[in-house]
Amino acid sequence: MAQTPSFSREAMKQYKWFLSRYPTRRAALLPTLRLAEQQFGELGVAEMRYVADLMKISPAAVFGVVTFYTHYRRAGTGKFHLQVCSTLSCALRGSEDVVTRISERLGISPGETSECGLFSLSKVECLGSCDTAPMLQCNDDYHEGLTLEDVDQLIEQLRSEASQGVNG
């Protein structure tokens, strides 16, 4: 990541296109943040500031949006971001057990990143996959209808992916 983040020419073109699609500049914030995340890998202080300056909205407003959603990759997130849905359907189907299992296996609590930097664990709001509860999202992929064995398997699989250098 560059010292001062800045959009590539290609990304800038896409940003302009976002602007043309929304009635107000501020409304284009969500996709622009997604774009920034793809460009810069994560959304830290410098990245959020860049987006705020670019879009001429206050850094605080950007900060509020980034932290409202669990879906953005915040600075310091591990290579694999395990986001366990904790909303109603998943909660009823045992999401709390899923969280506990991951915590035990990785030695981290929700909101933390493992020392090796591979895993981050969060509890998130409904991910819109209630019919396959309980579920989690790892980076861009959904893992649905989870059993505790599935959880163990997933962690093993991610570990081996990491050691083989496959991108998660």
Place this chain on the structure above:
Amino acid sequence: MARGDTPMTRWLLNGQEVENPTGMTIMEAAREHGVDIPDFCYHPGLSIAGNCRICMVESNRSPKPIIACSERIADGLEIKTDSDVAVEARNSVMEFQLINHPLDCPVCDKSGECILQDHSYTHGPDRSRFVEDKNIRHTKELGPTISIWGNRCIVCTRCVRFCDEISGTGELCVVERGDRAVVDVFPGIPIDNAMAGNTVDICPVGALISEDFKFEARVWNMDRRDSVCGGCARGCNIEVETLDGYVKRLLPRENLEVNDWWMCDHGRYGWRHLYSENRLTTARTANQELEDDSATSTLADFVSRAKKVAFLIDPFLTCEELSLIHGLSSSIPDSIVGGWLPPKGTAEQFPSGFTISSAKHPNRRGAEKIFGSKVFGKDGKDLLKALDSRKVSTLIAFCGGPAEEGPGSSWSEAIRKARKRIVFSVMDGDWLKGASLVVPATAPLEKEGTWINEDGRLQRARSCWKPGDEPFCPELVRLQQVQMACEIRTRCLSAAGVFRELAENIKAFSQHSHSDLGDGGLPLSRRRARVDSKGGTR
């Protein structure tokens, strides 16, 4: 009840047919009829957010209760604010609001003026069914003067909207969501603007805390007095809160003609010098301290025997004090009067229209009405010249500002050239050395009287002193006593009485009296319907 050409809407409020200007919200309209619908997130000076839901009422147009702060009245609309549906809705909202609230009222600065406390008492169930653990949110500094006690935050976003819409500085945001949501700043960008203090006032709970007032007083123990800020020529309407006669806090007071609901931080925190070590509270001659009474008689002595007298006035004096000085100067043949002004400060204008004046004093306009428009201009220069060429033998000077160096370099030099110097000053300082008589002077918050702001509005300031426990005799009284000793006055009057004399003597004031100025003041030039400025500053 037609109001001019305003189109009116007829609707039903708790079974009674009522009328209000079309377009009003249910909440505002109901309040006009004395029906108070509770609020948290609504503030008359901010955009409507509609997020707290405490204002829910029953409507004939909707199967569910609706929020009165954002829904507007309409012909035939039927609103019930006290039906079972409405009461139940408010009850539930209160229960939700209190789920994670720490209820630490005993150590909370907002206690006693907290809307959550009030509504909990009036609209809330008397106990909670919540047995789970309450969640914890951050307590941290948000800026040099303000911190957040996050557990108390009800996420009404008043403070965030204030920074976005009124100060235009946008430092605050709500981070996270759901029960973790709380107000914060962007990392490394603190809330630090000249209007920031207002966020603490409008926070309905004790989440935003002013470091200046933290743990200073319980609000119910303080005395409140309506007054006017003397920090600049804007003259924001304020409430001065005191404990045992000492200022503890200043709050803005609503006046849509002057300051809306706000005041600036310079004015808000600009009173510490009143109690500083260098505050002058006792009179003295060149070689000894004086009792307060003998200060007055010494002063009277000087004045009655003085020759080649000059008065140096300042723009902090009230119209009443100026009127008394005017009386004295007119009774002394050939006396001259000039004025000094403190250096210009910076003006600031905010997106909401709120302005801080560059003139850091409250009453230049008043002095000019009484002594003529040149008093700080040519008359001041003439006085400087007269002092320089030693044509003044007795100078009576006033220095009501917060600066310890007095009226500033050019004046301090010149003042020394008067053979006898009598100086009324708020602060002690080197420039007072060698004065024949130094008299303690009242600072803006200690004065009873009127000022004219930069828009020509005449407004009443009131003293923060505890009656009967004044630390020294205020100029308003002392100058009258001197006049009595000089036999140009027979009795000592109140500020209102002195104003009456002023109104008789100087035409510009002739249409006014203290009582008709009310709480919100009036334009000097025009008589107007009294502006009702009640309604609080929360």
